[in-house]
Each structure stands twice: as C-alpha cells, then as structure tokens.
Amino acid sequence: MRVLVYVLDDLKCIRQDLLQEVIKELENYLKVKFFVEKFFGNIPKDCYNQRRMQYNAERLLSFVKYLNLNYDKVISLICEDIYVEGTNFVFGLAEINGKYCILSLRRLISINDELFKTRVFKEMLHELGHCFGLKHCANDCAMRFSNSLFEVDTKNKYLCEKCYNYIMLKLENLRNQT
Numbered sequence: 136m137r138v139l140v141y142v143l144d145d146l147k148c149i150r151q152d153l154l155q156e157v158i159k160e161l162e163n164y165l166k167v168k169f170f171v172e173k174f175f176g177n178i179p180k181d182c183y184n185q186r187r188m189q190y191n192a193e194r195l196l197s198f199v200k201y202l203n204l205n206y207d208k209v210i211s212l213i214c215e216d217i218y219v220e221g222t223n224f225v226f227g228l229a230e231i232n233g234k235y236c237i238l239s240l241r242r243l244i245s246i247n248d249e250l251f252k253t254r255v256f257k258e259m260l261h262e263l264g265h266c267f268g269l270k271h272c273a274n275d276c277a278m279r280f281s282n283s284l285f286e287v288d289t290k291n292k293y294l295c296e297k298c299y300n301y302i303m304l305k306l307e308n309l310r311n312q313t
Contacts, residue, residue, distance in 0.1 A: 136167040136309055138263070139206035141199065143174050148214035148240050149255065153248060157256050164260070164293070167306065170206065184218075192217040192228040192237055200235050207309070208266050210259060211237040226258050226281060229265035236262035242284060250288070257292055264294065267302045274298075 140158060158169045182194040190213065199211050217239040218224050226243065229236030243254040260277045272278035276295035281287040294302065 136208075136306055137206045138165075138167055138169045138208045138210065139204055140169055140171045141174060141204065141209050141211040142171065143178060143195070143199075143211050143213040143237075144215060146212060146214055146240075148244055149251070150248075153252050154212075154255070157252050157259065160256055161259060161263075165263075165302065165306070172204075174211075187218060189216045189218045189224065190239075192219050192225055192239075196228055196230070196235055196237050199237065207234070208263060209235050210263055210266075211235070212240060213237065214240050216241040226287070227262040229262045231265050231270065232268035233266055236266050238262050243287070253292055254284075254287055257287060257290065260292075260294065264298065264302065267305050269294075269298050269301060272298055 146154070158171065162169050178195070179198055182190050182198060184191055195211065195213070195217065199209060216224055217228070217237065219228060224242060227236060227238040238258055240255060243251065243258060245251040245254065257277050264278050269278050271280040272295060274295035274297065275291045276298055277291055277293055278298050279290045281290060293299070
C-alpha cells in the first residue's frame with residue numbers, strides 16, 4: 136500500500152519538519168508507506184472562485200484525479216481555503232472508498248505547533264478514512280464529522296476500535312491481493 140501526500144501549492148502554512156512528523160506518525164499508525172511529491176504547475180483557474188476567494192474542493196479533486204497518479208491512495212494538501220457548494224468551507228473532501236482526497240490546512244493553523252500537528256493528523260486520517268470506505272462515526276473517533284475547529288480539537292486523534300479494525304482488515308485484504 137502506497138499513499139501519496141501530494142502538495143498542490145507552496146505549503147508555506149506548515150513547516151516541513153512538522154509535516155514530516157505528521158506523516159511519520161500516520162505511517163506508524165496505519166502501517167503503510169507514505170510518499171511526498173510536489174505538484175509543479177498551475178492549478179486550473181476554474182478551481183478558484185474569485186468571488187469567494189476560495190478553491191472549489193470538488194474541482195480540485197477532479198483535477199488531481201485527472202493527473203492519474205500511480206499510488207493506491209492520494210491525499211492532496213493545500214494551504215488555501217476550500218469549499219463545496221452549500222457550505223462556507225470544508226476542511227477536506229474525499230471519495231468514499233476511492234483513491235483521492237484533499238485537505239486544506241488553512242483553518243487548522245495554530246501558533247502552537249503540537250496543536251497544529253494534531254489537527255493535521257486528525258484531518259489527514261479522517262480524509263484517508265473516507266478513501267478506505269469509512270463514513271462519519273458517532274463514536275469519539277477521528278472519523279467524527281467536524282464543522283468547526285472546536286469540533287476538530289475535541290474529537291479523538293485516533294480512530295475508534297471499530298473504525299481502526301475496519302481499516303486494518305481492508306489493508307490486510309489489499310496486501311493479500313498483491
């Protein structure tokens with residue numbers, strides 16, 4: 136299992152050492168290998184909504200899917216704010232049981248490095264959880280829906296036992312197929 140962390144912009148909102156710590160913790164927790172690649176190019180103009188001063192998450196996801204990256208799962212990171220129609224913003228967007236997800240770090244930023252890392256970890260895990268087929272969870276779990284920073288900060292950093300076991304079983308099945 137190979138997971139790509141695909142950096143869509145300059146990612147100046149997070150220090151590289153902090154991002155590497157988050158990725159290493161995710162690797163250890165999920166027992167999968169992560170790779171990091173930077174997108175070199177321009178994000179299509181139709182992904183950006185000038186009036187809202189935000190990127191349309193669905194269009195960004197479609198753009199990354201179009202690139203057809205050769206990894207099992209792809210989580211794209213961007214420092215810019217994102218939204219889907221009908222919302223003020225979203226932290227991220229994912230294909231349920233798919234390959235691609237996107238996460239904006241914009242609203243997760245904190246001057247406290249540990250808090251920032253924890254937020255990024257939770258939301259990366261959350262979006263990847265969707266890619267593995269998990270839906271929102273009612274338990275105290277990283278898969279619990281978050282509509283505000285308060286909700287991000289108060290939910291569990293890790294998956295509940297049910298969600299974790301589901302992903303581990305799914306990963307085991309994927310390993311057995313190769």
